[in-house]
Amino acid sequence: MASSEDDLIARHFKPLAMDPGAFGLTDDTAILKALGQDIVITVDAIVEGVHFLPDDPPDTIARKALRVNLSDLAAKGAEPAGFVMTLALREMHDAWLAPFAKALGEDAMHFGCPLLGGDTVSTPGPLSISITAFGRVPEGKMVRRHGAKPGDLVMVTGTIGDATLGLDILKGGPIAKAMANDAVGMAALIDRYRVPQPCNAFANAVREYAHAAMDVSDGLAGDLAKLCSVSGVSADIPLADVPLSVCAKGLLASGAVGIERLIAGGDDYEVLCAVPQRNAERFLAAALAAGTTAAAIGAFTAGIGPPRFLDADGKPLTLRRLSYSHF
């Protein structure tokens, strides 16, 4: 009686649907309880050949699909509540689906974000995964892109530019050649591209200490420009203050990569915040307590226009592009 589509769902995804609101994936819809809070909704899709590579392992594809959404929830100060997924597949292979579903289930458990439902469709095109994730925030407390004020510090978590270096390595680009003798470093950068590390434990601090926030997904320069635009401010960022990993610093020093590539590359999935000076120390301490790091990289300024990235002489860099665009 059961079609193979139903079989697929029962075999691979039903074990993930432990939340009572998922009804064991036996119904058409799911239920999410608001628990007196606002429901925060984010939707992000990843497409084979665009957001991940055709030979990326299925477990990393699953983690990336969920985590790009968890990154949005973290940046908005929301606690993960659950997600639904559309999976568009060319064909059904257990050898691919089993590790995909296993990793998705592990992440769902780890981040407290259960699978609530989904739709599985066939496509003649690339594999793609669209996830809508839900979070909860106290009423009216979602952290907006709007709200940065002149004088607020520009703060960012983690390090910037590693994922774009990892992508270059996977594509056999110049970074792969420059790092040919550093297998450990290459693996770390590839991991940054394939598996974002959203820090959802930091969401409370974002809500408590930041005037405005967003996640860095399309490139620091472009995303900061968006935050500035919505908030009606600009920003000055001394390039020396942008936090880089040891690998990125080495590649920059050797001339294998330019700073523009690092700040305009995508896939960082860090949190970018406007933090009033009085909250800076508590914000930094909260980052450490949440298992990440944060750094002040400059300040928001009065005026309208994209942020200025300043070199060692205080001269603004001219950027050819700010971030990734699909079209």
Place this chain on the structure above:
Amino acid sequence: MASSEDDLIARHFKPLAMDPGAFGLTDDTAILKALGQDIVITVDAIVEGVHFLPDDPPDTIARKALRVNLSDLAAKGAEPAGFVMTLALREMHDAWLAPFAKALGEDAMHFGCPLLGGDTVSTPGPLSISITAFGRVPEGKMVRRHGAKPGDLVMVTGTIGDATLGLDILKGGPIAKAMANDAVGMAALIDRYRVPQPCNAFANAVREYAHAAMDVSDGLAGDLAKLCSVSGVSADIPLADVPLSVCAKGLLASGAVGIERLIAGGDDYEVLCAVPQRNAERFLAAALAAGTTAAAIGAFTAGIGPPRFLDADGKPLTLRRLSYSHF
């Protein structure tokens, strides 16, 4: 400064995002207020070449993408509250996007289901649209597939099988030949395929009078089998009682189509309910009041197993397939 992806969103979709929770599409996430109710979540994707044809008009594609989800909300007794959309496009053409967005906005307004957010991605593959829609029901009152009891009437809204006939016509199949002289009839059937007509005004009655419900999207036979399976019952359906349109009746009488095709074809987007006998009259009256029709097509029976579709002699039909499956 704005990328063409941002331009696309601002030009075509921002005018649809009138709900305050959408923040004018200037943020990473949206907010949905629960208003003390349960949030009902449904997700359905449509893929070019699978759920719609490459030359279907953009306005009908938009309406179908949203309405397949509205159909789920209606069947679950939920009031539409909003939706988010992932749009995967090969390229950006205003000539396609403008009518798509216009129709989507009209439907969002008509059904009271505003656009809250979305993601636009490029794909080398087929155009696809994944929508996650939200509804509200009083706490604990979502109508489940579970709950049908032996003796309950099997009731269905509208007519069954028209959309699969419309698809056959669009593909130039045998129905197109059989109806060559009936341009009006053909247009009506094509419209049933392209533009579902969910009756969201009927949701209250489903909640009030039905023990169990789901929408008919993959074919009456298969969907009824699913409802029976989850409820732990079976059903007897005299085929003569399945409501057919005048066109479908004519094609059936002339032998141009068999009953199996009509009850196993997909895309009906009607509501299938288990209604206790005592509620039958009120249920039928509520359907008329909501602008649709409903019909009792048989009864749920004790026992386990797929429903039996009975011919004029009371003999069960042997179905080769119950419904559409993607794999």
